[in-house]
Amino acid sequence: MDKIQMKTPLVEMDGDEMTRIIWKMIKDELLLPFIDLKTVYFDLGLPERERTKDQVTIDSAKANIEYGVAVKCATITPNRQRVEEYNLSEMWKSPNGTIRAMLDGTVFRAPILIDSIRPVVRNWKKPITIARHAYGDVYKATEYRVPGPGKAELLFTGEDGTSFRQTVYDFECPGVLQSQFNKDSSIRSFAHACFRFAIDTRQDLWFATKDTISKQYDQTFKLIFEEIYEKDYRAKFEELGITYFYTLIDDAVARVIRSEGGYIWACKNYDGDVMSDMVSTAFGSLAMMTSVLVSPDGKFEYEAAHGTVTRHYYRYLKGEETSTNPMATIYAWSGALRKRGELDGLSDLVRFADLLERACIDTLDAGIMTRDLVGLVSEGYTVTPVNTRQFIAAVRERLAAVLSA
Ligand code: NAP
Ligand code: MG
Helix, strand or coil: CCCECCCCCEEEEECCHHHHHHHHHHHHHHHCCCECCCEEEEECCHHHHHHCCCHHHHHHHHHHHHHCEEEECCCCCCCHHHHHHCCCCCCCCCHHHHHHHHHCCEEEEEECCCCCCCCCCCCCCCCEEEEEECCCHHHHCEEEEECCCEEEEEEEECCCCCEEEEEEEEECCCEEEEECCCCHHHHHHHHHHHHHHHHHHCCEEEEEECCCCCCCHHHHHHHHHHHHHHHHHHHHHHHHCCCEEEEEHHHHHHHHHHCCCCEEEEECHHHHHHHHHHHHHHHCCHHHEEEEEECCCCCEEEEECCCCCHHHHHHHHCCCCCCCCCHHHHHHHHHHHHHHHHHHCCHHHHHHHHHHHHHHHHHHHCCEECHHHHCCCCCCCCCEECCHHHHHHHHHHHHHHHHHC
16 A cells, blocks of 8 residues: 655654653554654653753744644643753743744644543533633733732833833732733734634634623723624624624533533633633543644644643553553644645545544444543443553554555
8 A cells, every 4th residue: 555645744743751652652553654754853852852941842833833734742841840850950831831822822622522422511412612812811920929018009111101000909918919911913813713713613603701800801802802703704604604602701601511512612811721621521531632723824733632641651661551542642643634634735644634533433432442431431332441552553453444445
């Protein structure tokens, strides 16, 4: 069988721990035998980030901007304990944060549904995609502890020298203080990314903030979405029979729980962080969640939503068997390959991505699954628990069969 050809390379961002092990297994077993795989490789594993003083992360994001489509392995975001463990000279920033900031992107996360695992919320029948604004707010906040009594003020000095000053609080005791910001340009990009993704996937778009409490900050988000919708997207939405609506975040939570699914829920940065974990857990597991970062000018970075699965990695290092679920990482590859195929007009590559995902779903539907999923399966299904290697081998067998058919 001839290998499937690629035109433009994918930007490949390798990562850490268990997901780094799985990364290689996926390439060796599911990609390299079938595709003449072209990638521009960056090692975002923590040792290489330390060696390059994190330059490698910046270079990889630049390559993402240059080539358009990247696939990223989970990476460690260092904390104090990791600084000791890896003997780091600095507590390097989250690579995801760096890449998101450079691409000014929106993260879309959607669960992978299979018949044998029913969502905890019984009425959910279709996936709910969370669109997370990945810039600013609490993630770029300035904050500190207030040592004791005193006046906290918010001061803005314009380029022309005019300034506004407002009292935040007259502290009579120690406390905490934080300031957040966002930019109209970033909120606009977020809105465009959401409306376009809704059109691409033909799903309704919901957006929620707390503008009744945050009368300037959240209100700005609401107004920018409204303006952009009316100006650029209403006609197309009506033509496709999809809708956009805004509501308060607490109302949205209630509606989401009562819904059937099948729409995009756009969230501010922090809401998206929290709600995507809630939604993915209720659908089954973080290991069954796809994630893609989309920039306003159409650059894509595909990744898994979960971390490096450290607990499994320590077991792996001791030579113990691990049953880590590779689904989200496989889907990061299939998503990136499909997008590359669409952009380069390579129908074989698009078909390969579809068949790879089909092979994964068929394997799971046959009851062959990693241990994290076993406990989630509804009654009446027979399950064969397997380790990661066995799962990938079962997928490969199905994939090879359909590709040579
Ligand atoms: P995690 O790697 O997502 O794992 C947390 C737990 O969730 C695991 O111990 C495991 O539970 C379960 N789990 C997650 N993914 C799984 C999979 N594919 N298959 C089976 N079980 C899975 O989160 P963490 O342990 O909090 O973080 C570990 C490292 O990842 C941290 O250094 C963090 O900085 C990093 N991180 C990276 C990203 C990213 O790059 N996108 C995102 C989040 C965290 P059991 O142990 O019970 O089996
Ligand atoms: Mg989170």
